[in-house]
Amino acid sequence: MYGFSNLLIPAVLFFALGFLARLIRSDLRFPPDLAKALSIYLLMAIGIHGGYELGHAQLLTALNSVFWAVVLGLTLPVVGYFVLVFSRKVDALNAAAIAAHYGSVSAGTFLTAMAYLDSNGIPYEKYPVIMLAVMESPAIVVGLLLAAWSRRRLGIVRDDVRADAGGQHSVGILREAFLNGSVVLLAGSMLIGAVVAPKSMAALNPFVTDIFMGALCLFLLEMGMEAALRISEFRRMGLVLAAFGVLMPLVGGLVGVLVGRAALGFGVGGTTMVAVLAASASYIAVPPVMRLAVPEANPSFYITLSLGITFPFNVIFGIPLYHHMAQAIVGA
Amino acid sequence: MKRLRPEKMLAIISPTELTETLTNMLHREGVSGYTLLQTSGFGSSGPQTGMLDIDTNVLIYVILSEERVSTLLDDLERLLRKGYHLKVFVSDVGLLTI
Numbered sequence: 001m002y003g004f005s006n007l008l009i010p011a012v013l014f015f016a017l018g019f020l021a022r023l024i025r026s027d028l029r030f031p032p033d034l035a036k037a038l039s040i041y042l043l044m045a046i047g048i049h050g051g052y053e054l055g056h057a058q059l060l061t062a063l064n065s066v067f068w069a070v071v072l073g074l075t076l077p078v079v080g081y082f083v084l085v086f087s088r089k090v091d092a093l094n095a096a097a098i099a100a101h102y103g104s105v106s107a108g109t110f111l112t113a114m115a116y117l118d119s120n121g122i123p124y125e126k127y128p129v130i131m132l133a134v135m136e137s138p139a140i141v142v143g144l145l146l147a148a149w150s151r152r153r154l155g156i157v158r159d160d161v162r163a164d165a166g167g168q169h170s171v172g173i174l175r176e177a178f179l180n181g182s183v184v185l186l187a188g189s190m191l192i193g194a195v196v197a198p199k200s201m202a203a204l205n206p207f208v209t210d211i212f213m214g215a216l217c218l219f220l221l222e223m224g225m226e227a228a229l230r231i232s233e234f235r236r237m238g239l240v241l242a243a244f245g246v247l248m249p250l251v252g253g254l255v256g257v258l259v260g261r262a263a264l265g266f267g268v269g270g271t272t273m274v275a276v277l278a279a280s281a282s283y284i285a286v287p288p289v290m291r292l293a294v295p296e297a298n299p300s301f302y303i304t305l306s307l308g309i310t311f312p313f314n315v316i317f318g319i320p321l322y323h324h325m326a327q328a329i330v331g332a
Numbered sequence: 333m334k335r336l337r338p339e340k341m342l343a344i345i346s347p348t349e350l351t352e353t354l355t356n357m358l359h360r361e362g363v364s365g366y367t368l369l370q371t372s373g374f375g376s377s378g379p380q381t382g383m384l385d386i387d388t389n390v391l392i393y394v395i396l397s398e399e400r401v402s403t404l405l406d407d408l409e410r411l412l413r414k415g416y417h418l419k420v421f422v423s424d425v426g427l428l429t430i
Binding site: 287 | 347348349350370372376377378379381382383384385386387414415416417
């Protein structure tokens with residue numbers, strides 16, 4: 001398998017360890033809030049780093065990255081939605097909820113890709129960090145629009161729930177889409193990183209740099225256990241849906257490689273990162289919004305797909321594959 | 333046993349995301365207090381390990397009079413009809429008073 005030896009990096013190996021620990025029914029368990037704390041730390045660290053680098057970056061390239069992040073976030077869910085609807089394995093509302101996950105991004109996959117590139121000594125542009133922050137939200141809005149359109153097609157009329165106090169519910173959902181914790185933390189940390197004085201940044205380095213990979217390993221250990229826990233859910237989904245969890249990231253990865261190279265002009269590392277962003281599926285920001293806004297959809301489908309299939313696929317096979325694709329297109 | 337006042341106890345198991353909606357509902361019904369716990373388990377939505385926000389449920393306990401229960405149950409029923417994955421239990425309890 002191409003690039004297999006490149007996968008022998010601690011982050012990926014800890015993910016595999018977590019996966020294995022759950023499969024062999026080890027009693028390895030994390031304290032309940034540790035994974036949440038680690039994800040907060042990782043988003044803060046990547047935000048500060050990215051923001052600091054971007055403080056010295058070119059404005060035009062940064063704006064171009066934002067533009068293409070929005071384009072990817074808006075178009076990928078539409079592709080996913082129609083693939084799922086035509087597969088006839090889920091109804092249109094489940095298709096809308098699942099598709100939204102595939103237009104958004106997984107910070108865990110992004111960080112693993114960073115670890116992969118760092119370990120293999122491959123330099124990469126910092127602009128994909130902005131794309132990571134931007135791509136969290138547009139797909140959610142597209143998912144909500146697709147769900148509304150699906151309800152109209154299915155003839156479902158949603159009356160105002162008294163408990164939601166009228167329009168407050170819709171406002172709450174949009175607020176969740178654009179101001180959810182991970183978006184605010186990532187964007188805020190980037191802003192802090194961009195304006196902070198270099199001396200202050202040096203003082204932060206032990207926290208945001210030196211222990212970063214260790215924290216990522218711990219986080220991926222837990223995510224490996226979470227992914228393995230969802231294996232039993234595959235039976236409920238069926239083979240076609242499971243195949244979507246592998247094929248959709250491949251489509252996204254291909255589109256991401258083309259955008260990273262042809263539209264943004266990145267090198268191999270940056271192009272790989274854009275491919276990883278386009279190929280990954282959210283399991284942090286999107287599920288809560290879909291649970292609120294599309295309650296008719298089964299969370300088991302979209303969480304199992306994004307966390308149980310796409311995330312492990314990208315971590316083990318996807319990242320080296322997108323790197324290979326980036327090498328091929330940049331070399332050409 | 334004279335010190336026990338008969339009341340109704342609602343136990344609501346809900347996805348974390350609905351917490352604000354539910355607590356707003358309780359406040360509107362004039363409920364003066366409730367207890368909220370983060371929980372894990374397994375259900376139709378798959379495993380709820382409590383490790384990430386996406387797989388954490390909340391369990392809300394609230395004690396209220398029989399008259400108020402009915403209105404609250406109407407609101408909860410509307411949420412269930414919309415497809416939200418809630419479990420609601422109602423039981424008769426005795427509340428210790430002084």
